[in-house]
Amino acid sequence: MEAENAVFTENLGRIYKIRGAKKNESKQLIALEGVNLSIRKGELFGLLGPNGAGKTTLIKILTTLLAPTSGKANVAGFDVYKEADEIRHHINMVSGGETSGYGLLTVKENLWMFSQFYGIDSKIANQRIKRLLEIVELSDRTNTKCAELSTGLRQKMNIIRGFLTDPEVLFLDEPTLGLDVGASRDVRKFIRTWIEEQPQRTVLLTTHYMVEADELCNRVAIINKGKVLACDTPTALKHTLRKDAIFNIEVNSEAPFSVDSLRKIAGVIRADKTEEDGFSRLEIVLKHESVLSSVIDEFHTLNLRIQNLQKREATLEDVFVALVGARMEEVEHAEFAED
Amino acid sequence: MSSLTRKDLLSKDFLSIFRRSFKTSTWLGWKIESNWTDPFLFAVYSIIKPLSGAAIIVVMYSVIAQGNYDTPYFAFLYFGNAFFQYVGSVMTGVSWAIVDDREHYKTLKYMYVAPIQMPTYLLGRGMARILVGTLSVFITILGGILFLNVPFHFSEVNWLLFAVTFVLGIIALINMGLILAGVTLMLARHSDFVGDAVASSMFLFTGAIFPITSLPVVLQPIGYALPTTYWLELIRRALIGNVVDAFPTFAGFSNLQLLGILTAFALVLSIVSNRIFKACEHRAREQGLIDRVTNY
Amino acid sequence: MQTMIGRASPRLIGLYREKSWLIFDVFFPMLTVIGYVMIYKAIGAPEDYVGFVVVGGAMTAFWMNILWSMSSQLYWEKETGNLPLYIASPAPMMGILLGMALGGMVGTFIRATGVILIGSLLFNVTYTIQNGFLLGIIFILSMISLYGLGMMTASLFLLFGREAWHLANLAQEPVFLVSGFYFPLKFLPFWVSAAASIIPLTLGLDGMRQLVFASGATLGFLDPKLEAIILAVLSVFFIVGAKLLLDHTEKLAIREGRITENRR
Ligand SMILES: Nc1ncnc2c1ncn2[C@@H]1O[C@H](COP(=O)(O)OP(=O)(O)OP(=O)(O)O)[C@@H](O)[C@H]1O
Ligand SMILES: [Mg+2]
Numbered sequence: 001m002e003a004e005n006a007v008f009t010e011n012l013g014r015i016y017k018i019r020g021a022k023k024n025e026s027k028q029l030i031a032l033e034g035v036n037l038s039i040r041k042g043e044l045f046g047l048l049g050p051n052g053a054g055k056t057t058l059i060k061i062l063t064t065l066l067a068p069t070s071g072k073a074n075v076a077g078f079d080v081y082k083e084a085d086e087i088r089h090h091i092n093m094v095s096g097g098e099t100s101g102y103g104l105l106t107v108k109e110n111l112w113m114f115s116q117f118y119g120i121d122s123k124i125a126n127q128r129i130k131r132l133l134e135i136v137e138l139s140d141r142t143n144t145k146c147a148e149l150s151t152g153l154r155q156k157m158n159i160i161r162g163f164l165t166d167p168e169v170l171f172l173d174e175p176t177l178g179l180d181v182g183a184s185r186d187v188r189k190f191i192r193t194w195i196e197e198q199p200q201r202t203v204l205l206t207t208h209y210m211v212e213a214d215e216l217c218n219r220v221a222i223i224n225k226g227k228v229l230a231c232d233t234p235t236a237l238k239h240t241l242r243k244d245a246i247f248n249i250e251v252n253s254e255a256p257f258s259v260d261s262l263r264k265i266a267g268v269i270r271a272d273k274t275e276e277d278g279f280s281r282l283e284i285v286l287k288h289e290s291v292l293s294s295v296i297d298e299f300h301t302l303n304l305r306i307q308n309l310q311k312r313e314a315t316l317e318d319v320f321v322a323l324v325g326a327r328m329e330e331v332e333h334a335e336f337a338e339d
Numbered sequence: 340m341s342s343l344t345r346k347d348l349l350s351k352d353f354l355s356i357f358r359r360s361f362k363t364s365t366w367l368g369w370k371i372e373s374n375w376t377d378p379f380l381f382a383v384y385s386i387i388k389p390l391s392g393a394a395i396i397v398v399m400y401s402v403i404a405q406g407n408y409d410t411p412y413f414a415f416l417y418f419g420n421a422f423f424q425y426v427g428s429v430m431t432g433v434s435w436a437i438v439d440d441r442e443h444y445k446t447l448k449y450m451y452v453a454p455i456q457m458p459t460y461l462l463g464r465g466m467a468r469i470l471v472g473t474l475s476v477f478i479t480i481l482g483g484i485l486f487l488n489v490p491f492h493f494s495e496v497n498w499l500l501f502a503v504t505f506v507l508g509i510i511a512l513i514n515m516g517l518i519l520a521g522v523t524l525m526l527a528r529h530s531d532f533v534g535d536a537v538a539s540s541m542f543l544f545t546g547a548i549f550p551i552t553s554l555p556v557v558l559q560p561i562g563y564a565l566p567t568t569y570w571l572e573l574i575r576r577a578l579i580g581n582v583v584d585a586f587p588t589f590a591g592f593s594n595l596q597l598l599g600i601l602t603a604f605a606l607v608l609s610i611v612s613n614r615i616f617k618a619c620e621h622r623a624r625e626q627g628l629i630d631r632v633t634n635y
Numbered sequence: 636m637q638t639m640i641g642r643a644s645p646r647l648i649g650l651y652r653e654k655s656w657l658i659f660d661v662f663f664p665m666l667t668v669i670g671y672v673m674i675y676k677a678i679g680a681p682e683d684y685v686g687f688v689v690v691g692g693a694m695t696a697f698w699m700n701i702l703w704s705m706s707s708q709l710y711w712e713k714e715t716g717n718l719p720l721y722i723a724s725p726a727p728m729m730g731i732l733l734g735m736a737l738g739g740m741v742g743t744f745i746r747a748t749g750v751i752l753i754g755s756l757l758f759n760v761t762y763t764i765q766n767g768f769l770l771g772i773i774f775i776l777s778m779i780s781l782y783g784l785g786m787m788t789a790s791l792f793l794l795f796g797r798e799a800w801h802l803a804n805l806a807q808e809p810v811f812l813v814s815g816f817y818f819p820l821k822f823l824p825f826w827v828s829a830a831a832s833i834i835p836l837t838l839g840l841d842g843m844r845q846l847v848f849a850s851g852a853t854l855g856f857l858d859p860k861l862e863a864i865i866l867a868v869l870s871v872f873f874i875v876g877a878k879l880l881l882d883h884t885e886k887l888a889i890r891e892g893r894i895t896e897n898r899r
Contacts, residue, residue: 016627060627063452067625084624088454100445105370116363117453117460119355161449384805391808395817396674402822403680412677539666549673 006169006202007039007062011071014057014226031057032226035071039219041168042199044191046217047206048316050331054226055206056095059173062204063093076168091169094162096177099154103147107138107157110146111164118165125164132160135190136183152179159187163194172205176212188216208328210316222320224331229323234316241314241322244269245289249282250307257302265298267291270321279307285318360455364463368436372467389424389475390482396420396548397487408488411585415575416548417489421479422574423547426512426567428472431534432465433516437523439464441630448630458616461520462513469509491579500594501577507598508570510605514612515566521619527631546571550586566604569597661749664699668692668754671817683850684818686762689754690847691816693747694840697781698810700743702803705735705785709793722889728881732789736782763849769859770846776866777839783873784835790877790884810834815841819854828856835869838862 012035018027032054039045047055060066062075064084073080076090101110108129115125133139136156146154155178162170172191176184195201207213213220214234221231230237262271262284270285286292289311299306320328400413440447450460483489523533544551544561551562562568569589576583576594583589589597623629671688709718709732721731754760764770792802810816813823813831820828820841831837842862845855856862 060630063448065448065451065624065629066627067621085454088452091452093449093452095448098445100449102367102371102444102446105367109370113363113367114449114453116359117450117455119359119454388805388808391812395808395812398812398822399671399674399818400678402818403675403678403684416674416677536662539663543666543670543673548670549677553673553677 004040005038005074005077006041006043007037007045007073007075007204009035009037009062009071009073011036012058012061012068012073013070014054014061014066015069030226032061032068035223035226035228037221037228037231039202039204041202042195043218044195044203044205044216046213046220047204047223048208048210048213048220048320049206049223050208050328052225052332053208053223055208055223056173057226058223059093059095059171059204059206063091063171064088090167091171092162092165092167093171094158094173094175096155096158096172096174096179098158099151100158101146101154104145106143106145107133107149108142110157111161114161115164120165128164128166129160132163136160136186152183155179156183156187163190168200169202169204172203174206174208176207176209184212188212192216208332210320210328214316220316222316222323224320224324230319237316237319238314241318243288244314244318245286245292246312246314246318247282247284247286247292248308248310248312249284250276250279250309251282251299251304252279252307253302253304255303257304261302262295262298265291265294268295272327280304356454356456357459360459361463364436364455364460365466366463368464368467371439371464372471385471385475386478386482389421389479392424393417393420393479393483394487397483409490411582414490414579414582415550415586417483417487418480418575418579419547419571421476421483422571423542423545423567424479425472425476425508426541426545427535427538428475429465429469429509429512430516430519430538432468432472433461433513434465434520434523434534435468436461436464437520445630451629457620458517458520458613461517465513465516495580497577497580497594500573500598503598504570504573504577504601507601507605508567508574511566511570511601511608514605514608517612518608518615521616524623525619525626525628527628541565541567544568546588550588552586552588566601566608569601569604573597573601661696661746661753664692664695664746664750665753667695668750669757672754672758681850682761683848683854685758686755686760686848687819687844688817689751689758689760690844691840692754693750694836695811695816696743696747696750697740697778698816698836699807700739701781701785701788702806704739705732705782706788706792706803709789722885728885729786729878732786732877732881736785739785740778740782761849762847765846765852766859769863770843773839773842773846773859773863773866776863776870777835777843780835780866780870780873781839783870783877786877787873787880790880793884794887813837815856819844820856821854832865833869835866835873838865842866 012032013030014032016029016031018029035058037045047058049055057066061068061073061080064080064087067081075087078086078090080087102113105113108126111129111132112122112125115129116122120128130139130142133142136159138153138156138160141149141153146157149157155175159172159175162172162175175191176187179187191203191205195203205212205217217234219231219233220237222229222237230240257280259271259273259282262268262282267287268284268291269287270283272283274281274283284295286295296306317328324331396416400416401408404410404413437447440450451457480489480491484491519534519537526533542548544554544558545565545567546562547567551559551568554562572583572589573594576597592600668688671692672685675684675688721728755762810831813827814820814834814837815823815828815831816836820831820837823831828837838857839862841856842859845851845859857865
């Protein structure tokens with residue numbers, strides 16, 4: 001197993017002890033529980049989950065920053081707990097949404113310095129820096145002090161820092177968080193090209209953007225509340241819902257209505273409503289297409305006029321809902337409500 | 340990217356990692372410490388501050404002694420105070436990067452993920468401060484001799500003893516700094532104060548401004564357990580030899596015996612400090628403190 | 636006033652919650668006090684000098700509070716990204732700073748009292764209070780002008796940016812020297828003492844020492860009554876200065892936008 005696996009975890013768990021508001025009161029928070037993953041060399045692997053799912057915790061364990069409280073994990077063939085020093089020669093990491101870096105150094109100096117910590121020849125490092133800066137369109141800021149960069153530009157610099165050392169396994173924790181649409185797209189594209197350049201390169205990326213996981217990753221693990229619920233290729237994950245018929249329907253109605261009666265129809269897995277300007281958008285998942293006629297009958301009872309009806313393919317969002325029983329946004333809002 | 344890539348990652352031997360950790364972090368430390376809008380301010384900072392501290396003591400002394408500067412105690416006081424600054428410079432120099440990188444630059448985790456030796460990195464980051472500290476001590480002594488009536492006779496200096504003592508002291512202090520860095524790593528709060536707290540506490544116990552025999556008897560053992568006590572005694576013996584006779588704390592010990600004790604301290608600390616640091620690191624990893632930001 | 640209380644209360648609450656802070660703020664001055672007392676004892680200084688050091692050491696707590704808390708506060712708010720919130724809020728900056736000053740003053744007063752108590756017990760200091768009324772006036776005036784100065788420097792620090800930390804550091808030992816924190820001000824050259832009097836604690840400390848120690852009067856710099864008058868003038872000067880400077884800073888922040896950016 002070691003030979004092919006870039007990352008391998010067995011029953012990995014992490015519990016945080018948190019001090020309560022009162023003295024001596026200590027609570028436990030299970031951030032990860034029984035995680036079994038094996039990521040092959042050459043894979044672009046995605047971890048998809050809502051806020052607080054445990055993605056960052058997993059990355060921290062794999063990058064040797066945090067010790068697991070149970071189970072074990074291997075990266076590049078080395079144990080994260082016992083052989084941390086070894087692992088560090090083979091990996092690099094970038095976390096999105098933060099402004100790290102030495103503000104008083106220029107972009108180039110920051111990057112050059114990190115390359116030196118990895119023992120990369122200065123000339124080669126400078127070539128790579130130049131090339132990478134061009135790719136993310138940061139070349140014009142090469143000699144700008146990092147303190148004078150905007151948050152997004154700083155993050156681009158950070159992303160370059162990750163690729164600069166040409167790691168065997170690269171950990172990207174929400175790399176596109178805080179980047180604009182164009183920059184996110186460029187970064188995604190670059191990750192794809194980078195991994196395809198050499199068969200040995202592996203990327204583990206976390207995200208809570210469905211599309212990012214879907215478009216970018218070879219395989220995706222869906223994680224919620226510290227547990228991995230499913231792990232497969234995006235296609236295979238969506239394939240589990242192949243029998244379901246998913247419809248987007250836009251309806252007009254005179255008076256407000258509730259979707260409860262739709263949900264009660266036999267064969268309706270899910271019915272959600274979002275209000276738009278002047279009409280309602282319904283998302284309805286059926287066990288089988290044949291149920292549609294009963295749904296339309298119910299529309300008549302509710303006095304709804306169909307504006308537009310579309311059958312669509314399952315997305316990872318649907319997979320998440322099927323696994324967790326709620327949409328990702330709902331999970332996140334519930335989290336915040338608890339705090 | 341380039342075909343050379345894997346090879347340069349393979350240079351894993353101790354020495355080359357040491358070299359690159361030290362070289363690069365020294366560069367970084369220098370960049371940070373010398374980041375002054377005005378280089379003049381930098382000079383002022385490393386001269387005015389220590390000299391003012393020394394001047395307070397001189398004024399205090401002169402108010403009471405009414406201008407009689409040629410006493411053994413005055414020399415004892417001035418040199419002890421001046422060289423004690425070094426304890427702070429070296430110890431916080433080595434441990435400060437933990438706070439700075441974790442809280443301010445948010446880069447500590449990236450340093451940890453990188454294949455470097457953390458202790459070496461810390462030492463490199465501290466080099467600039469150690470250098471500035473050396474300069475400060477030198478200036479304090481020089482300023483004292485030139486302007487503040489500090490008695491000093493070039494011809495009586497034992498330069499060899501001074502050099503050996505100085506180096507041994509630096510080794511001991513660097514390793515104490517590393518232990519301090521370990522403690523800092525484990526502390527989520529107040530981490531920016533520990534350096535100062537430890538250094539200031541040592542000030543009272545190590546015979547910097549008064550002989551440790553003036554301490555209450557129960558507290559004296561603390562002084563004897565600190566390497567800096569022997570270091571300061573030897574520095575005084577080397578630079579202002581005759582003064583020491585007036586303070587017989589270590590009268591029973593020859594220079595060589597004291598050097599032996601200091602060497603033993605330096606040696607033991609060198610061995611122990613790395614282990615303690617590793618142990619602290621271990622705990623920090625278990626508790627997830629490496630990338631914890633306190634956010635004041 | 637609303638703003639003031641709004642800002643003062645979290646500081647007071649913070650003070651009680653963070654007991655460790657208290658220890659640090661009593662601990663550091665205490666160490667220095669002990670060290671300097673030992674020096675005086677070693678040279679055989681009269682007993683009252685021990686008291687001078689204890690009182691001076693306690694007053695350093697206020698100076699530290701001005702330097703590290705008041706002055707750098709806006710700067711830290713900027714670093715942590717809260718400053719835009721303050722500037723954007725309808726509350727005037729002066730109110731916010733006054734609140735901070737009040738919170739800081741009460742907290743520091745407790746800590747300074749701690750230093751005085753411990754120091755006095757440890758070294759058996761005897762006080763002979765001569766004119767309690769004048770003593771109170773001098774203390775209150777020192778506090779008003781000191782915190783006025785703090786408000787003024789708060790905006791100065793903001794303008795200085797990253798060097799603020801170093802500036803605060805630089806204003807420690809030199810000020811302890813020229814303001815006579817550990818010895819009677821009288822022993823410095825007259826013009827040095829006179830120049831140092833711009834820092835309210837200089838005259839405040841000198842005046843208080845004259846009024847609480849038996850030998851104080853003979854070791855004083857100026858007549859305590861005159862010192863009280865000068866302190867009153869300083870209070871007005873600093874408060875007006877703080878107001879003007881703050882308005883200027885606020886304007887700069889809005890017009891040029893360079894102050895609210897968090898950059899490191
Ligand atoms: N140092 C810590 N101490 C205590 N609890 C923690 C700590 N770090 C994380 N947690 C908790 O562990 C859980 C998982 O956090 P984690 O940061 O791994 O989530 P995540 O999936 O990365 O979320 P996000 O999408 O918001 O980044 C959360 O409930 C979080 O509150
Ligand atoms: Mg996260």
